[in-house]
Amino acid sequence: MTVFRPRLRGLVSKLALFYVLLSLPTLIVVESAILIYEFQRFTSGVRASSLDHAAQRGARELSGLWPHLRGTGTEDTTALQLWLDAWILRLQQPHGGLTPDESYVLLELTEVPLGAAIVGADSRVLAQSGGDANWLLDLPTRDEVARARQARDRSAIELSGSSDSYTIQRVLVPLEGAAGQTGEFLFIELRVPSPWRHLLFDTSFESPTVFAFLIVFGLASSIFLAAWVTRRLSHIARAATAWSRGDFSNRIDDRSGDEIGGLSRMLDGMALDLRSLLRSRAQLATLAERQRLARDLHDTVKQKAFALNLQLATVRRMLGDSAGGSRLEPAQRLTQQIQQELGQILDEMRASDAELPFAERVRMRANDWAHTSGASLGFAIDDIPSLAPADEDSLLRVVDEALSNVLRHSGAQHVDLSLRRTAERVSLVIADNGHGASDESGGGMGLRNMRERVEALPGGRFDFESSPGRGARVTVSFRIEEPR
Numbered sequence: 510m511t512v513f514r515p516r517l518r519g520l521v522s523k524l525a526l527f528y529v530l531l532s533l534p535t536l537i538v539v540e541s542a543i544l545i546y547e548f549q550r551f552t553s554g555v556r557a558s559s560l561d562h563a564a565q566r567g568a569r570e571l572s573g574l575w576p577h578l579r580g581t582g583t584e585d586t587t588a589l590q591l592w593l594d595a596w597i598l599r600l601q602q603p604h605g606g607l608t609p610d611e612s613y614v615l616l617e618l619t620e621v622p623l624g625a626a627i628v629g630a631d632s633r634v635l636a637q638s639g640g641d642a643n644w645l646l647d648l649p650t651r652d653e654v655a656r657a658r659q660a661r662d663r664s665a666i667e668l669s670g671s672s673d674s675y676t677i678q679r680v681l682v683p684l685e686g687a688a689g690q691t692g693e694f695l696f697i698e699l700r701v702p703s704p705w706r707h708l709l710f711d712t713s714f715e716s717p718t719v720f721a722f723l724i725v726f727g728l729a730s731s732i733f734l735a736a737w738v739t740r741r742l743s744h745i746a747r748a749a750t751a752w753s754r755g756d757f758s759n760r761i762d763d764r765s766g767d768e769i770g771g772l773s774r775m776l777d778g779m780a781l782d783l784r785s786l787l788r789s790r791a792q793l794a795t796l797a798e799r800q801r802l803a804r805d806l807h808d809t810v811k812q813k814a815f816a817l818n819l820q821l822a823t824v825r826r827m828l829g830d831s832a833g834g835s836r837l838e839p840a841q842r843l844t845q846q847i848q849q850e851l852g853q854i855l856d857e858m859r860a861s862d863a864e865l866p867f868a869e870r871v872r873m874r875a876n877d878w879a880h881t882s883g884a885s886l887g888f889a890i891d892d893i894p895s896l897a898p899a900d901e902d903s904l905l906r907v908v909d910e911a912l913s914n915v916l917r918h919s920g921a922q923h924v925d926l927s928l929r930r931t932a933e934r935v936s937l938v939i940a941d942n943g944h945g946a947s948d949e950s951g952g953g954m955g956l957r958n959m960r961e962r963v964e965a966l967p968g969g970r971f972d973f974e975s976s977p978g979r980g981a982r983v984t985v986s987f988r989i990e991e992p993r
């Protein structure tokens with residue numbers, strides 16, 4: 510018995526490969542689309558001066574705290590440094606940070622994209638936060654500080670900064686004390702990589718996680734699917750093995766509506782057809798054997814019994830009423846009984862073929878006819894559903910009459926018989942290659958009877974075509990209906 514097991518080169522690995530190959534590019538496309546969209550929103554939000562506002566808010570806060578943080582005249586900048594670090598941390602917060610709506614991008618990035626510094630009047634850096642070995646803050650130059658000092662609108666000065674693979678924004682905001690400007694500045698720099706750069710070069714925990722998920726998901730679902738499919742294939746294989754042994758009691762019985770279910774139903778149907786075909790073949794073989802025996806008995810034993818009876822009668826007549834003659838009487842009676850009983854046995858042996866499928870009955874009639882007529886036969890016979898018994902008998906009479914007409918009137922050497930089935934109708938054609946009918950009107954009752962029989966069938970149509978020298982053709986067709 511064949512049982513399918515998931516194999517390495519089988520469905521499991523193919524499905525797993527298929528899942529990974531399909532889902533990986535899909536994932537990359539979806540991830541890229543989301544990233545590009547989020548980064549665009551973020552950078553346009555920052556461009557629409559949210560960085561300026563954050564810097565101004567920071568400068569106001571720092572200005573308020575300046576006396577406490579700086580003290581008077583001391584060089585110690587630790588407090589400034591602490592405030593700056595705390596401020597940068599606050600700006601990264603998802604809510605209330607730099608850009609509350611776009612905080613997702615800041616969380617997404619592995620490196621902090623913000624750097625800040627407190628710059629003195631002489632552009633000396635008092636405190637600095639952010640930046641690392643790969644990213645040195647682009648601190649304001651002496652010129653930039655001088656220009657900021659002279660600028661008219663002194664709330665927030667945007668400095669230039671550009672790079673192909675980063676969006677860079679630099680903002681300088683003057684600090685204000687109670688007596689006006691203190692001369693110091695709060696400087697902030699934002700450096701966000703382009704979405705593509707982020708996707709390709711920045712390592713994040715997401716990609717390995719998603720990749721691992723894909724592998725696990727792909728393997729798990731393919732193992733599950735393959736086990737499910739192979740289990741159903743095993744059912745099919747088991748049933749097919751049973752059928753090949755001639756056991757048609759086994760059915761696949763897969764009721765699901767998918768392709769395997771459809772295939773299973775087709776195979777179940779095929780097994781039923783095969784079973785009835787085998788049965789009718791077996792019946793046919795038995796019947797053919799019975800008929801051969803009957804023919805042999807008829808041609809040998811029955812003829813000899815007949816001849817014996819004739820000889821006994823002759824001898825009896827010759828002997829007359831003598832003692833010998835009367836002794837022959839029981840012998841002759843016995844021979845007659847033998848003839849009679851043999852006749853009965855032969856009738857039984859030529860038992861009715863009514864149990865056979867209709868197509869087989871037609872074929873047998875035609876073969877018997879060919880046997881007696883000596884003409885050759887061409888068949889084109891489809892399996893057709895069983896008809897009502899009376900209709901089958903009627904059609905067989907039509908076949909008999911058409912073949913008998915061929916023998917009596919056509920002189921044909923060959924007859925083509927076709928029994929064809931379409932979705933709704935059956936057609937039966939008997940065509941000969943004889944000399945054809947010159948005039949069928951003067952005939953007997955055969956054609957009329959055939960027409961009447963056929964027209965009594967559901968949707969029955971009868972046609973007889975013939976012209977001299979071109980043979981004759983009887984065409985019958987009728988509609989298939991559920992047996993009545």
Ligand SMILES: Nc1ncnc2c1ncn2[C@@H]1O[C@H](COP(=O)(O)OP(=O)(O)OP(=O)(O)O)[C@@H](O)[C@H]1O
Binds near residue numbers: 953
């Ligand atoms: N296959 C054929 N080839 C040539 N002529 C045919 C063929 N079938 C029928 N005919 C012609 O059609 C006539 C009518 O046939 P139909 O069967 O009605 O009568 P029949 O065979 O002569 O007599 P009945 O069938 O009553 O014994 C026939 O006499 C014959 O001339």
Ligand SMILES: [Mg+2]
Binds near residue numbers: 910953954955956
């Ligand atoms: Mg006839």
